[in-house]
Amino acid sequence: xxxxxxxxxxxxxxxxxALLPRAMFVYxxxxxxxxxxxxxxxxxxxxxxxxxxxxxxxxxxxxDDLIGLECxxxxxxxTAFSALEHMTWRIKTMTLVGDSAMHVVEVSKPLETHxxxxxxxxxxxxxYLSLGSTxxxxxxxxxxxxxxxxxxxxEYPDWIDDASTVTNGMPLQFxxxxxxxxxxxxMKFAAFYWHFDRxxxxxxxxxxxxxxxxxxxxxxxHEEDANCLPSYYYGVTTAxxxxxALHADTDSTRVVEVWDWDGRPIAAFKLDRPVTxxxxxxxxxxxxTKDAEHSNEIYLYKLAADS
Numbered sequence: 266x267x268x269x270x271x272x273x274x275x276x277x278x279x280x281x282x283a284l285l286p287r288a289m290f291v292y293x294x295x296x297x298x299x300x301x302x303x304x305x306x307x308x309x310x311x312x313x314x315x316x317x318x319x320x321x322x323x324x325x326x327x328x329d330d331l332i333g334l335e336c337x338x339x340x341x342x343x344t345a346f347s348a349l350e351h352m353t354w355r356i357k358t359m360t361l362v363g364d365s366a367m368h369v370v371e372v373s374k375p376l377e378t379h380x381x382x383x384x385x386x387x388x389x390x391x392x393y394l395s396l397g398s399t400x401x402x403x404x405x406x407x408x409x410x411x412x413x414x415x416x417x418x419x420e421y422p423d424w425i426d427d428a429s430t431v432t433n434g435m436p437l438q439f440x441x442x443x444x445x446x447x448x449x450x451x452m453k454f455a456a457f458y459w460h461f462d463r464x465x466x467x468x469x470x471x472x473x474x475x476x477x478x479x480x481x482x483x484x485x486x487h488e489e490d491a492n493c494l495p496s497y498y499y500g501v502t503t504a505x506x507x508x509x510a511l512h513a514d515t516d517s518t519r520v521v522e523v524w525d526w527d528g529r530p531i532a533a534f535k536l537d538r539p540v541t542x543x544x545x546x547x548x549x550x551x552x553x554t555k556d557a558e559h560s561n562e563i564y565l566y567k568l569a570a571d572s
Contacts, residue, residue: 266481269520269535272552275565280317281308282560288336289544289553292346295361296544296553296563299336306331307367313549315563321367322359329369331357335385337444337500345370349385356385356393356410376408377415383438388451388469396445397438404441405471419471424461444501446508448526455524457498457510464510466528475528481514504545507531507572509552511543521552523572532572538564 288299295318298308307322322331334357335349347358358371376382383396391410397403403417421437442459453474456465466475499511499519508524517539523532540554545568552566 266479266522266530267533268482269533271535272537272566274537275567277315277563277565279308279310279315279561279563281320283308283555284560285557286542286555286560288334288339289542289555290339290341290346291544291546291553292341293344293361294548296546297339297346298555299334299339301333301336306333309361309364312546313551318361318364319366321361321365329367335382337384338386338447340387347371349376349382354382373410374413376410377413382406382408384445386445386447386454388447388454392451392469394445394447394454394469396443402437404437405467407471419467422463422465424463444498444510446501446503446510449503449506453526455501455508455526455528457501459498462497464524464528466526477528477530479522479530481520499541500543502544504547509543509545511540513539521566532569534566534568534572536564536566540564 283298283300285302286298287301290297294312296310296312300306304324305320305322306324308320309318310316311318324331326332331350332353333351339346339348345358345360347356350357354376356373357369359367359369362368386394388394393408395406395408397406397417401417404419404421406415406417408415421441425440440460443456446455452469454467462479464477464479465473467473497512499513501508501510510522512520512522514520519536519540521534521536522530524530540556543552543554546553550568550570552568554564
């Protein structure tokens, strides 16, 4: 990993509190903040000046309400954003109407869940990638919207004692927890493992392309304890042709790693706040971040033009 370049925060005080925010995304020149536990689940702000627009997406089961979203990937297009809705297991495609309210413009058929769906990323118009369920030993699952089917595929790594983990009642999905990033053309994806300094790149059929062990100045030796593994990655987002991964060096230190799709880390930035979620505004070249403790603040970091 390249040496991390220190970045200095710019703090924006927001008009509305976001209690326990779970995700942020940039859509149509606006910032969206997803708040899973509040009555109105989405806040919107203008970019780049962060003027408050509205709180919308009422919790409920009406046509424009939300029960809750699989928030680790809210997919954005030029005109809409979409995500998988919990409990109904339908993909909802949404838009902001008149800068005042969220409107659901399309709802997919319910998917065969095979247990709770863990992460949900679009590969193309019909195929989505998720993690494998807790009831089996496959690492990934590909969903086909044309018929609602699910195909589980991919063997887990052998970085820990699998037999001991299963005996102790922990399905492999948990020690091998990860965040996923999908390439812009849907032909590759990357897995950033929470508990290991490991990043693996796959093709869209879940065939391994690269297995990278990350070396950093902050690397320390940790005891291999399947029940008490330190956490490393907090989240991953794609922007343009790059992957941005939020890594926790310590409880108070965060580093954003920038990767290309050939499996190479090309830059790193040390943040001066222990943020927990982020997104990237490619127009203003800024990281937009938040933490869970300061409900009325957003933290901005300026990126170099080539990163």
